[in-house]
Amino acid sequence: MxxxxxxxxxxxxxxxxxxxxxxxxxxxxxxxxIPVARAEGVWLHDHEGRRYLDGISSWWVNLFGHNHPGIRAALVDQLNTLDHVMLAGFTHAPVVELSERLSVLTGLGHAFYGSDGASATEIALKMSAHYWRNAGRPQKCKFVGIAGGYHGETVGALAVTDIALFREAYAPLVRLAAIVPSADARQAMTGESADDVAERAAAALDAWLADHAHETAALIAEPLVQCAAGMAMHDPLYVKRLRELCHKHEIHLVLDEIAVGFGRTGTLFAHEQAGIRPDFLCLSKGLTGGTLPLSAVLTTDAVYAAFYDDEVARGFLHSHSYTGNPLACRAALATLDLIEQTDAIARNRVTAERLVAQFAPLSAHPRIRHARQRGMIFAWDIATSLPDFARRYARHALAQGLVLRPIGHTLYAMPPYVISESEGEQLARGALAALQATLAEEQGSAVANERGTVDGV
Incomplete structure (x- = not known):
């Protein structure tokens, strides 16, 4: 064996x-x-010498390639001094420095830490509802999300996640949030622009809030790209409208940048492209460069002040054993250093332009619909009758030495920022070859079905 x-x-x-x-x-x-023995840069290596280009950054977490020497060195140094201490009653340099830097970068105040994206969602929702309770308006305890939104798979996060697979399986366990239309630009009707779709979706939200704002604590949304919805992309205008409407109707705006933060969309944070600031910002995935689990929720000084009191019950009642772990915080600091030192945002724009050109043959394929790109996120909808297209495509991609896992009939790529020109060419060429192989299976299935029908007659 x-x-x-x-x-x-x-x-x-x-x-x-x-x-x-x-x-x-x-x-x-x-x-x-696929048993992975080691990883380096954009490559995953198995135990028998085969390697696979990580075209999805291991579920969107890896920014600067696997086993980056800068992050590794920071972790080794931190391990030599402090591995972990509980954050209740204690503090330490990495968590203080990370909180200070995130505050400067976002314009938001205190940071609260968890271990993953779903935890960040839970924290933000609880914090919002508790804020309104402390403010004397406990009836504002419900939430509204966007159609197709994904915010994690714990019970609280599932309440605001609009993915049918999860909603149907666990609906009896959760208090489902209300859902309003998405501004997905693919919904544009003849003659409409992405701006028009954004305005239409915003108008629907405005109408809904007019009736329900009195009982609503917050709206949660993924700015610019709804990843699990098949990389649904919308215009920054929509994010601007969300900010305006949340202010108008006195509810919190929670932005989930767990997947799209830290340069993925072409700016450090996606909401920067709308020129706005949320009430809560959820971060994870790329926060540590894809090395250790960590999430953070940043909020305004006004929200923090609402919990600052002599009564314990008015404090924020939430904790994780590994909250603000020094190793994870040190990895995050090293990641922020790399973003600055490598001028990653500007470099990503150049890399993205190069990848758009390299993906051109794929984008021109006759079965492709809605080829789209936002920063270092690339997506294509595939016109196919295969119900298991994603599974078949992933298998053919592995045969090409690529890790690509479509969402339904949407093929996407979200590679690490350090992907080279030759690696980008290999990714683009292999992605097209895997599509052709998958569609050949579809054609073979169609021929077999037709032959079976004729034979049956």
Whole structure:
């Protein structure tokens, strides 16, 4: 038995993998686990010498490539001094310095820490509702989200997540939020622009808030790109309108930049492109450069002040054992250093332009619909009748040495910022080849079905 096969067998016997139908990884199915032995730059290496270009940054977390020497050195140095201490009653340099830097970058005040994106969502929602309670308006305890929005898979985060798979499975456990239309630019009707779609969606929100603002604590939205909705992109005007409407109707604006923060959309934070500031900002994924789990929620001084009191019950009642872990905070500081030292935002614009050109043959494929790009996020909708297109495509991508995992019929790429010209060419060429191979299977299935029908007659 090979090393890869041994690790696959042991993993299937002991590990329950996330958001996965485990039966698909059984030997009878053509979707084997990929045991990763090491990673470097944009590459994942298995135990037998094969390597795979990480075209989705390992679920959108990796910014500067795997095993980056700068982040690694910072972690080793931190491990030599302080690995962890609880943040209740204690503090330490990495969490203070990270909070100060995030405040300068966002214009928001105190930072509260969790371990992952869903935790950040939970924190922001609880903090908003508790704020209104402390302000003497406890009836403002409900939330509104955007159609297709995704904010995590814990019970509170699922309440504002509008992905049918999750809503249907766990609806009895959650208090589902109201959902208003998205400004997804793909919804543009003949003659409409992305601005028009944004205004139409904003008008629908305005009408809804006119009736429900009195009981609503906050609106939560992913600015510019709704990733899990198939990389649905909207104009920055929509984010500007959200800010205006939340102010008008006296509700909080919670922006989930867990996936789109730290340069993914072409600016450090996506909401900068709308020229606004939210009441709550949720961060995770790229916060540590993809090395350690960490999330942060930043909010205004006004929100913080509403909890500042002699009564314990008026304080924010939330904690995690590893809140503000020194190692994770040090990784985040090293990541912020790299963003500044490498001029990553400007460099990403150059890289994105190059990748757009390299992806041109894919974008021109006759089965492609709505080729789109925002910063270092690229997406294409595929006209296909295959219900399992995503699974088939991912298998063909692996055969090309690529990690690409479509969302439904949407193919996307979100590579690390350090992808080179030659690696970009390999990604673009392999992505097209995998599409052609997948569509060939579709054609083969269609021919087989037609032959079966004729034979049956």
């Amino acid at each position: 090979s090393l890869n096969d041994d690790w696959r067998r042991r993993s299937l016997a002991a590990v329950w993998h996330p958001c996965t139908q485990m039966k698909l990884h059984d030997a009878a199915h053509a979707q084997p686990l």
